[in-house]
Amino acid sequence: AQTVTQSQPEMSVQEAETVTLSCTYDTSESNYYLFWYKQPPSRQMILVIRQEAYKQQNATENRFSVNFQKAAKSFSLKISDSQLGDTAMYFCAFMKKGGSEKLVFGKGTKLTVNP
Amino acid sequence: DGGITQSPKYLFRKEGQNVTLSCEQNLNHDAMYWYRQDPGQGLRLIYYSQIVNDFQKGDIAEGYSVSREKKESFPLTVTSAQKNPTAFYLCASSIDGGGAYGSYNEQFFGPGTRLTVL
Numbered sequence: 545a546q547t548v549t550q551s552q553p554e555m556s557v558q559e560a561e562t563v564t565l566s567c568t569y570d571t572s573e574s575n576y577y578l579f580w581y582k583q584p585p586s587r588q589m590i591l592v593i594r595q596e597a598y599k600q601q602n603a604t605e606n607r608f609s610v611n612f613q614k615a616a617k618s619f620s621l622k623i624s625d626s627q628l629g630d631t632a633m634y635f636c637a638f639m640k641k642g643g644s645e646k647l648v649f650g651k652g653t654k655l656t657v658n659p
Numbered sequence: 660d661g662g663i664t665q666s667p668k669y670l671f672r673k674e675g676q677n678v679t680l681s682c683e684q685n686l687n688h689d690a691m692y693w694y695r696q697d698p699g700q701g702l703r704l705i706y707y708s709q710i711v712n713d714f715q716k717g718d719i720a721e722g723y724s725v726s727r728e729k730k731e732s733f734p735l736t737v738t739s740a741q742k743n744p745t746a747f748y749l750c751a752s753s754i755d756g757g758g759a760y761g762s763y764n765e766q767f768f769g770p771g772t773r774l775t776v777l
Contacts, residue, residue, distance in 0.1 A: 548701070589702075589749060589768035635701050644709060645690065645753055645764060646717065649701030 546571040546638050550650035557626045558658050564611075565621045565653050567636030575641040578612065578619045583652075584632040592634070595619065597641070626657045662686065663769035665750050670774045672737070672744070680735045680772050682750035689755040691733035692766065695719060696747040705748075708733055709755065737774065748772045 547570045557563035569578070580592040595603045595612050602610050607627075611620045623630055636650040663684045672678040682691065690709050694702040704717030708727040722741025727733055733752075737744045749771045753764040 550701075553699070587747065587771050589751075591765060637701075644707060644715070645766065646692075646704055646707065647694075647702070647766060649703070651699060651701045 546573070546576075546640070546648045548636050548638050548648055548650035550636055550653050552653045553651075554654045554656070556656040556658055557623075559626055559628060561626055562622060562624045563626055563655065565623075565634050565636075565655065567619045567621070567650055569617050569619065569636070569638050571617070571638065571640075573640050577639045577641060578610075579637040579639070579647070580608070580610070580619075580621045581635045581637060581649075582630075582632045583635065584629075589635075593621070623655075628657050628659060631655060631657045663750060663752055663767055665748075665769040665772050668770065668772060670772055672774065672776050674776055675739045677736055677738050678744075678774065680737065680748055680750075680774070682733045682735065682769060684731055684733075684750075684752045684767075684769075686752060686754075686767065687730070688752035688767075689730065690753045690764070691727070692751040692753075693717075693723075693725065693733070693735045694749045694751065696749060696771075702749060705735065744774055745776045746774060748774060 549568045576597045578595045582590045582592045593605045607624045609622045633652045635652045638648045666681045692707040693705040696702050703719050706725045708714035724736045750769040751766040753766045
């Protein structure tokens, strides 16, 4: 079974600064996807970024980028130029490639962006 | 507009009663999922369905039941056997629940239902 661990229950950052959220996972699979989801106060789950395990290049989406270290089973999210609207819960998630597309989530990190 | 709807947004239930949460999608997706979210916890999978008239248990299926009679609908019943039903419930869907090897189908989430047992 796969597990996903987010070791930072809460973090805060000043507006316009950069913050990094940590995620580690455990799996015996070699082909999989990793995701970061954002859940703002509205509680709507929003996909922020995804990474395919076989791709060495780190994924980037505008101000969001990941540092994917496959051997270390680490998948951190970097948010640059933080904005007040980035305040949310952030969840790291794992999905085995092929078969049913079940997501396994970490417990989340509550990020607060301060003005 | 295409999307996933969950109703109601807030639901209250007396202890010992069954209650059904609605999930409807007009995205023409084959696969649908139910997750439970508790404070300090990530989302945990309750049930999922990859096709009409078929569904599988997730990690925490005890005390829950589902049906998938129509492609667009995947209702979740929280039974009296569920010992701690108070939680936030999220429904999701994807184009299919197991694309050909090498493909990926994003899961889209509904707005959720907050269930409180009185």
